[in-house]
Amino acid sequence: MVRFPRLYIVALIVGLFPSLASAGVFNPETFTLKNGMKVVVIENHRVPVVTHMVWYRVGAADEGAGETGIAHFLEHLMFKGTKSLKPGQFSETVARNGGQENAFTSSDYTAYFQTIAVDRLPMVMKMEADRMTNLVITDKEVEPERQVVLEERRARIGNNPGSVLGEYVDASLFLNYPYRNPVIGWEHDIKALDIKRILAFYKRWYAPNNAILVVAGDITVDELKPLAKKYYGVVPAQPPVKRMRAKEPPQKAARQVTLKDKRVRQPSWQRSFLAPSLLWGEKQYHYPLEVLADLFGGGASSQLYRSLVIDKKLAVSAGAYYSGSGRGPGRFTIYASPRPGTDMAKLEAAIDTEIKTFLKNGPKENDIRRAVERMQSEAVYARDSLSGGARAMGSALAAGLTIDDVESWPDKIGAVSTSDVRAAAKAVFNIDRSVTGLLLPERKL
């Protein structure tokens, strides 16, 4: 991110809360500029404000060998100068006009946004279009910013053993697919990235035909169209780039990673299964897996929480989530944290029993209907905030999904049956395609 802590939060929102990631009906309008830039408008007239976002179809999973972290580093550097703006002038101008801004990077996309009074929209569009092609960076900006990124890495990862374990789990879950690398990059790569390489990455990926403009708020498509043409329409298209990603081979061996750290006061257990997504693998399981995650481990009434936390009293927390709205493989994760005195092996055995029970008895029709109604209701909430729809649309389109994938989400969820969920569970709960991650104290507590 940027400038402020958001990098992983976005990734989490997309994964954990399907309602936000790909929720219900935002009723967007859309058109495409002659240079190939796609434009989406979501009306919300509560206050005379808009959120203006530009999404690039490039993320950490599109980085080349030895350059992990380059997408995120570039995102930071995009706030430096351009041919016509001095370093810092972009942010100063947005602030002086009462706007707020930020940016974020995930595995599948990089996005920049400003929230601002609607009459200031042309001004931010002009500046955003400018930095799409006119970025100017020198060592004077890059070197301090490299230190900032390293501090960000220390804050997010180094200072937090749970996040360190997360890096090992990711690197083990994906044998070859680039999701195995951290979005923020490996430390040695961040230290080695040079201006030449960063600018080459910028030139390759930042172009109108590789970007999506999403504007949400107090504006109509008719009002936006002339502005979009004026500011973004004049940016020349670049040769199209293909997102070439290393392919994941078939997985045939269960893996386990254990991190022992003296800072751990509360052990935890997690198991991530390689899973299909809407764009990868056995796609028919995508919606059933969303429902499965909800009723198996989505909340205080889910099977895992009820059994492990309330009834058996083995865990202080337990649940599951599924993320499958990315461009590459999805993942289905089960997690639990033992109550004091509970042995890890006992906790793991109990979770295995829950999975077996579920596979044997499957969900009841009534459970499915309740989960579906709950999930569809969440889609109504997603319409409430100014940026919710813009984020859902932008992240979906930038990953390679369609507007219809987002808009039809409540219907697709509504069509999921008990046998769909059972089949999806059978397909995903395969230990040979999983990584178990243990976070343990250095000594026995």
Next chain:
Amino acid sequence: MRIFRRLGLLVIVALFTFASFAVSRSAHAFKVESVVSPGGITAWLVRDTSNPIITVNLTFRGGSALDPQGKEGLANLAASLIDEGAGDLDSKTFQQTLEDKAIRLRFSSSRDTFGGRLQTLVKNRDTAFNLLHLAINAPRFDPEPVERIRAQIEVGLKQDKEDPHAIAGQKIFKILYPDHPYGRPPDGTVESVKTITVDDLKGFMKRRIALDNLVIGVVGDISKQDLATMLDKTFGDLPKQSVPWKLPDVQPRTPGETIVIDKAVPQSAILFAEQGLKRTDPDYYTAFVMNHIFGAGSFTSRLYEEVREKRGLVYSVGTSLYPFDASALIFGSAGTANARARETLDVLKTEWEKIAANGVTEKELEDAKTYLTGSFALRFSSSGRIASILVGMQLSDLGIDYLNRRNALINAVTLKGVNRVATKLLKIKNLVTVVVGQPDGITSTN
């Protein structure tokens, strides 16, 4: 009141005007109405029919600072338990009903308040209000949820013992308020949470959950009439009076010391604080603008520029005003590699001294004003945020027309005022600093 139309008129005096507000779509602007039920219960309402949802924020005055000595964490434990079974509904049934109807109900506490937020689809509103009624009137505190939630809180507190920022936070409040409840950890300690009994929880509800204590903000698709009926049904059974309490006003103790706590982490957590201004202080808005220029403006503040942008010392750095009911702080934080902690602290202190001695420029002041007035509308970006603002306005007695007046208060701040307040507040000799990590070149001052 059509807040945005008037906002526009007010802002025209600023450098970069938001004149568009004056001509902007006032049809979309919203108004704050006071709704008083037949039973005499008041709520502030922003009616918004654009989406079929209702958001209710409710806050009781008095928070964790009132937890009895040795029972620190009582308000927090109560907040975590009152949606875990109430009336005839045990915890499982209560939670299942919430989830099945996608009703969101959450309670939390701060040093000065205890409150909750209810969010529901219009079609489920009767169920939702009924669950809220049960939660605040008849929480069960059954043994199973009490022990389960207690265990969860204990895990969080244990983890805090390894988190550099949490460690620094506990320490700095202890230094600032050695003999006042504000100095105690608001969520308690592993030891204190163990001692809290069901009787303590019930006593908490009885003493504090009462109408004289309560403010309510509502946003969404509900008419004044229906809201009035709902207010009586939901809150009408609460006692009229809470048990009176006393929280003495206190000046933070600011001996200008630096404390280092050794912790093997790659990044040192740095917190710093000294006396601030209360919300009721006549200089509050002046301090607010000064703080924006100094450390709160996210990508434009002096600290951001000097510490992050120019030197790359941190990922995040900033300051905030903490106006409590009985005291006030100006509070800052930063995180930096151990090897560069000394340099970071030196730059922070230099900036602290510089703004106190030389003040700010006319341009900085104008930029701050245009940002703060122009971005005000951005705070109304979701129902939850609007409901929080309605509650905050009532808690601070700002008046129902506050949204109309707020930008004028910002624009009335003068350069002389900002410089005077900077000198008055930012006294380097008082600054208390806590560093948790293994910072090179920093040692405790005593």
